[in-house]
Structures are given as C-alpha cells and as structure tokens.
Amino acid sequence: MAKMTLKAPFTDSENIKNVKAGDQVLLSGTIYTARDAAHKRMVEQIERGEELPIDLHNQVIYYVGPTPAKRGAVIGSAGPTTSSRMDTYTPTLLKHGLKGMIGKGHRSETVVQAIKENNAVYLAAIGGSGALLSQAIQSNELVAYEDLGTEAIRKLTIKNLPCIVINDTEGRDWYKLAQANFKK
Numbered sequence: 001m002a003k004m005t006l007k008a009p010f011t012d013s014e015n016i017k018n019v020k021a022g023d024q025v026l027l028s029g030t031i032y033t034a035r036d037a038a039h040k041r042m043v044e045q046i047e048r049g050e051e052l053p054i055d056l057h058n059q060v061i062y063y064v065g066p067t068p069a070k071r072g073a074v075i076g077s078a079g080p081t082t083s084s085r086m087d088t089y090t091p092t093l094l095k096h097g098l099k100g101m102i103g104k105g106h107r108s109e110t111v112v113q114a115i116k117e118n119n120a121v122y123l124a125a126i127g128g129s130g131a132l133l134s135q136a137i138q139s140n141e142l143v144a145y146e147d148l149g150t151e152a153i154r155k156l157t158i159k160n161l162p163c164i165v166i167n168d169t170e171g172r173d174w175y176k177l178a179q180a181n182f183k184k
Contacts, residue, residue, distance in 0.1 A: 008158075009058040010099040016121045019165045021172035025123060026160040031060040031102070033154040035081050038145050039089035046092060053144030054153060056093060060100035062125075065150035066134070075140045075156075079130025080104040083122070087111050094118040102163055106175055116171035123163035124174075136161040 001022040008029035010016050019025065032054055034042070042052055063083055067076030083103030090101070091114035099120045104127040107115070115122055125133055136158050144153040166174045 008060040021168045021174040023165040025163045035151045036085045037151040043089045057097035063103035077130035078134040080125040122167040
C-alpha cells in the first residue's frame with residue numbers, strides 16, 4: 001500500500017496504471033460531480049446520439065450532491081454518495097472516456113470488469129466526512145442539468161482530496177483483498 005498524489009483529469013493514463021488497490025491518494029485538479037439522475041440523463045443522451053454537456057475523455061466524476069454553501073464558502077458539505085447507485089450507467093460512461101470515479105462502497109462485478117477493460121480506477125472517499133472533504137474543494141461551477149438541483153453536474157477544482165484506490169486498472173478490488181487478509 002503506497003501513498004501518492006494524482007492530478008485530474010487523467011491525461012497521462014500511465015499515472016493511473018501505477019496505482020494499486022489499497023493505495024492512498026491525494027487527488028488534485030479538475031473533476032466533475034454527478035449522481036444517478038445526471039448519469040441517467042447522460043446515458044440517455046449517448047443512446048440518442050446527442051453530445052454530452054461535458055467531454056468525459058480522461059475525466060473523473062465524484063458521486064456527490066453537495067449541500068448549499070454557507071456564506072463565504074465555495075461549497076457545502078460534499079461527502080460521497082453510494083456508488084452502486086451509478087452501476088447501471090457506469091460501463092457506458094467508461095466506454096465514452098471516463099477514467100475515474102470517486103464514491104463509497106462496493107461496485108458490481110460488471111462495473112469492476114468495465115473499469116479493467118477501460119483502464120480506469122474507482123476511488124473511495126470516506127463517507128460521513130463531507131464537511132472535511134469540502135475543504136479540499138477550491139472552486140465550484142455549475143455546468144449542466146441545473147434542474148436536477150444538488151444532482152446537477154458541477155466542475156470542481158480540488159487540492160489534496162484524500163481517497164483510497166478500491167478498484168485499479170488491473171481489476172483488483174481493495175475490499176476483497178482486505179477481507180481476505182483479515183481472514184488469514
């Protein structure tokens with residue numbers, strides 16, 4: 001288990017090929033937010049042959065519906081959403097260039113296989129720590145689907161967002177590895 005920094009978007013795919021399940025990562029750069037309603041809408045647009053509101057190529061999506069910002073703050077609490085809610089849509093978005101996801105909890109075997117096939121990674125942020133995680137967010141811009149409220153797509157600039165690699169480009173799953181090590 002290593003500690004490292006990563007820069008988003010993942011323009012150099014070698015960066016994410018070097019991370020392994022269980023690695024601790026400080027992520028900086030530009031990422032997007034989207035939850036299940038935005039995922040559904042993006043997949044529907046893909047199926048209709050429409051252009052997406054963001055270019056997914058090499059991007060990272062944080063599964064978060066941030067709370068409204070308090071006066072003078074960039075964003076409100078920004079803790080991760082349960083990732084399995086996006087599993088139906090994730091393989092399609094990965095095929096369209098998505099390289100990273102941040103959320104919490106397990107992913108389906110279909111998604112883990114799609115992560116491997118598309119040389120992507122799934123990172124977990126610590127659930128229940130949204131107020132702390134929001135401190136890593138330096139800017140917040142609404143970019144699409146305003147009608148979805150907190151589930152709208154936002155562009156975030158982040159610095160040192162703490163994450164753990166759960167699923168790496170080789171298909172390893174940190175949850176399964178950790179459970180197996182515990183049982184030894």
